[in-house]
Amino acid sequence: MLSWMFPSLTAQIPSASAEILDDPLQHQALTYLRDLVIVGGGGSWPPRATYRNSWPLPLRPYDTVYRALEASFPVAESSVDSTHNRKLIDSFRSRMRCHLEQHINLGDVLSALESAESDPKSCSQSAWLGYFLCMSFLRHSYRWGVTPIVSEAQSEQSVDFPEQLELPWKCLQRHFGTTSPSGCMTSLMYANMREDDRLEYTVTIGMPEAHQTTEYWNTKLLVGMEVRVLPVYHFFARSIAFLDAGDMVVACDALKAANEILKTALKFFFTSLVEGNLSRSVWLAYVQGYQGWTLGGIDGISGGQSLTFRTLDAFLGIRPFPEPQKEALHLPDAQRTWLNFLRDYDIRAVAKARGEDAAAVTDELESLVKQLRLWRMGHMRRMQPYESVHRPERKTMTAGISVVEAGDEDKMIEHLKRQLGQRLAETV
Incomplete structure (x- = not known):
């Protein structure tokens, strides 16, 4: 059951996941639980995402964009001045749009995602999870423009997201079966914990310990x-x-x-x-x-x-x-x-x-x-x-x-x- 997508699966995953996949008991309850591990988690539960180097080449510049911007997202001291905050938000979003335009070839991205959807062997579920994580961090940082978040952003009724963040997101929604425009616990948290017990992406870089x-x-x-x-x-x-x-x-x-x-x-x-x-x-x-x-x-x-x-x-x-x-x-x-x-x-x-x-x-x-x-x-x-x-x-x-x-x-x-x-x- 989809195990062909994950060669040598049980040799690489935590024992609790391996025990579920190796359990000889046959019942629908076990079938759905195995699907949670294989389909939902990329071969283990909680999900074990893989990052930039495992993604199709056209998707990797998204990681470049986030790394270029991550240090300018948090501020040490928040302001209650709406005019100042509006400038911070608009400046951050402008920089992200520039980086997206500079680094992302949207046509190549959509072709890569289409190939990944049609041919699971070309992109593992773990890689999908890592890309889901990266896109979630980009979308949330663009949505707020600064952290700590401020009322100037909270008061917005809508935000025009760049197409480099919108069109791939629709592919991610189809792939994972979610409908929210925002990230979720799976994309922002479960997928962010690396195998070496570090966070892959952060919003506190440069901040105190x-x-x-x-x-x-x-x-x-x-x-x-x-x-x-x-x-x-x-x-x-x-x-x-x-x-x-x-x-x-x-x-x-x-x-x-x-x-x-x-x-x-x-x-x-x-x-x-x-x-x-x-x-x-x-x-x-x-x-x-x-x-x-x-x-x-x-x-x-x-x-x-x-x-x-x-x-x-x-x-x-x-x-x-x-x-x-x-x-x-x-x-x-x-x-x-x-x-x-x-x-x-x-x-x-x-x-x-x-x-x-x-x-x-x-x-x-x-x-x-x-x-x-x-x-x-x-x-x-x-x-x-x-x-x-x-x-x-x-x-x-x-x-x-x-x-x-x-x-x-x-x-x-x-x-x-x-x-x-x-x-x-x-x-x-």
Whole structure:
């Protein structure tokens, strides 16, 4: 199943991914999980992107353009002067347009992308992911013009993107099955963590160490969670297969193992989300801000795009389910297919229908729900100091829900607490 696209695959990928691909168990749940690894991740999960040298030649100058501009995107001190900020934004965009015109042959780019679409052997999925990453960073930096982001850019109703950023983006949308004009967690975060544990692209180059550490951990935290929960996904798929086969003992054992691994993963989340890794004074301005979008009613990155927590919700039947059109904005096809299978299967309903025969299975499922509830309660407390930092140069905003109609940070936090509180109430 598409493994011919990735020669010597299992010899090159993390063991958890290899175990999924090598699992002899045959069930639709395993099929969708393997597709997540192969199609969604380029051969491993979390995705392992490859960068410039793996791309078709006409695409590589996009990397050149970003490298030429990355040091001029962040500023050390934000201004509240709209006239000054407008000059910064317009100047950055003008420089990017000049670099794009100088380095990019759009006809060659579109021909290369067309070839890559029609002949998968000519461009690996890992290379597609790396190019998706590069284009996302270019589009987000062009959209904002400066970071920390400023209200002058937030107030824009539309932005005319250069065709060198627009036309290839349509190819990327087709390839990954997303519809948003903005980047997503897969393109801006999952694909940005290199195999040698560094970020490929950054928006804090030239900034103090605290800025760079915070940017690193903002990505490391989410990618590290995916690394740790991939075996959980595997046990979820196996528990479904064994439940369908009528083997309640082995299904229960799989869920017990999932519960233990999830404890470790959630502990990693909270022990990593500390001031030494993610500076409160830096995070909102230099990390969260540029990941937003706010144009055309479309939002940018949200923690809700994390596959970890979407998988837990989908597997446990925690509703409401998102509208398919909204989820398609930011989640690639393979992720959505995996999630929709789990939702349609509804393991808690299946176990309940088996009655006493599946009582132990039901108990393990309820333990998973309790863990998720505890995480959401802790997350509500942890996020408040980060989201409540005063940034006078910008309107109150989260990257995932754009500008919030709140006059100050306290009202903003109340808005977020209501949203998170509603999700906590649904986690039953």
